[in-house]
Amino acid sequence: MKTLILVIALATATLTSNAYANDNLAAIMKHMGADWKTIATQISDATKNASTIATVNDLIQQINLAKQETPDTVASGAQTEADFQAQLTGVQTTATQLLAALQAGDNATAVGLLSTIKTAKDNGHNQFDPQN
Numbered sequence: 001m002k003t004l005i006l007v008i009a010l011a012t013a014t015l016t017s018n019a020y021a022n023d024n025l026a027a028i029m030k031h032m033g034a035d036w037k038t039i040a041t042q043i044s045d046a047t048k049n050a051s052t053i054a055t056v057n058d059l060i061q062q063i064n065l066a067k068q069e070t071p072d073t074v075a076s077g078a079q080t081e082a083d084f085q086a087q088l089t090g091v092q093t094t095a096t097q098l099l100a101a102l103q104a105g106d107n108a109t110a111v112g113l114l115s116t117i118k119t120a121k122d123n124g125h126n127q128f129d130p131q132n
């Protein structure tokens with residue numbers, strides 16, 4: 001009976017524990033992922049530019065929040081917070097150029113800039129979130 005209780009307790013702990021040490025960062029990135037989906041879906045549709053611009057602005061704000069967080073890979077000493085912040089700032093810079101392109105109605109340029117952000121996103125994940 002004691003063993004059964006122990007097994008149930010361990011199973012419950014495993015199921016309810018969060019895989020992430022930093023829940024805030026996971027939530028912010030999740031929000032960024034939703035923005036990303038909207039932006040990627042409508043980037044070449046000029047009739048949606050007002051909505052895409054609002055979403056890119058939101059993405060930039062979320063990155064400000066992400067920069068205040070410490071990913072597990074930095075907490076463990078494998079990476080540095082300065083590098084984490086610099087890469088996120090790089091994405092913000094490109095996102096600001098993306099805003100300008102959309103404001104100018106230049107969706108072709110916007111598509112190219114989104115592809116630059118995708119590369120930075122993938123590199124950032126490979127370096128700072130390698131298990132996923």
Ligand code: HEM
Pocket residue numbers: 020021022025026027029030032033034036071072083084085087088091117120121124125128129
């Ligand atoms: C537009 C760019 C980006 C988008 C849309 C994005 C999106 C996401 C998404 C959807 C997740 C999974 C969240 C979850 O459901 O748990 C994630 C996780 C993560 N991303 Fe990003 N990301 C971006 C850029 C970056 C960059 C540049 C870096 C690093 C400099 C980065 C670092 C991380 C880390 C460390 C995690 C794991 C967080 C954790 O759960 O502890 N991301 N990101």
